[in-house]
Amino acid sequence: MIQSERPFLPSLHLPDLDGQMIDLSSYANKKLIVFMWSSW
Amino acid sequence: MCREQLPVWQQLHEQFSDKVQFVGITFDAQGPEKPRFYVEKASITFPMLVDSQNVLGKHFGFKVLPNGLLVEPGGVIVYSKFGGFEIRETDRRIAIEKWILSDQVPGAENPISDPFQDECLKLFQDGIVALENHNKGLAAELWRKAVKIDPKNLVVRKQLWALENPDRFYEGDVDLDWQKGLFEKGL
Numbered sequence: 001m002i003q004s005e006r007p008f009l010p011s012l013h014l015p016d017l018d019g020q021m022i023d024l025s026s027y028a029n030k031k032l033i034v035f036m037w038s039s040w
Numbered sequence: 041m042c043r044e045q046l047p048v049w050q051q052l053h054e055q056f057s058d059k060v061q062f063v064g065i066t067f068d069a070q071g072p073e074k075p076r077f078y079v080e081k082a083s084i085t086f087p088m089l090v091d092s093q094n095v096l097g098k099h100f101g102f103k104v105l106p107n108g109l110l111v112e113p114g115g116v117i118v119y120s121k122f123g124g125f126e127i128r129e130t131d132r133r134i135a136i137e138k139w140i141l142s143d144q145v146p147g148a149e150n151p152i153s154d155p156f157q158d159e160c161l162k163l164f165q166d167g168i169v170a171l172e173n174h175n176k177g178l179a180a181e182l183w184r185k186a187v188k189i190d191p192k193n194l195v196v197r198k199q200l201w202a203l204e205n206p207d208r209f210y211e212g213d214v215d216l217d218w219q220k221g222l223f224e225k226g227l
Contacts, residue, residue: 006116006117006118007116007117007120009115009116010099012095012096012099014065014089014090014091014095014096015072015089015090016087016088016090017072017076017079017088017090019072022089024063024065025115027061027063028111028113028114029113029114030060030061030113031061031110031111031113032060032061032062032063032109032111033052033060033061033062033063033109033110033111033136033140034063034065034108034111035045035049035062035065035107035108035125035127036064036065036066036067036091036106036107036108036109036125037045037046037064037065037067037105037106038042038043038066038067038068038075038105038106038198039043039068039075039077039078039202040042040198040201040202
């Protein structure tokens, strides 16, 4: 993806740890910090 | 290491949850069970999503972790850092707290300059599908090909290592000296 100057948080659906699907963009009604990590 | 940041994020969440929403996204093609242990250990109470199909990696094009985004209400990403997004670094923590409290956006760090290569991405995604179909051998084979094409792709490399050597990653401490040795040998 080409990075634009002011990119937008995508509407992507991911499961939580219990398998419930959540739209990432639904959290953006408030100031939001997204932290991406892995176990290793 | 990514997971060691979790307790610090939880602490920030407890301190600033009235001002900012925290969301964690964990990457593991093997699904939620491995990360769940660390999420529970750190007593995380903010939402934690699982990206086992590299959905965000495909969207943003990154091949490194840990990453961070700061997003304004409404969805504009005002800051992103791909690779080395480490909240335990004092300067970064101060900058992020400033943003939380005053809207002052931290200086731009890095947009993605070295994205996931197309051929590599295809092999990685095919491996994810193979793993979903319980074909661990095929997944490892495809990921090995991807690593050969792009040895600097740490997402694929570490995912491959974690698949083949779970005891080095998931039971107890991650063996960083061992990883470093493999990396130097180009494995």
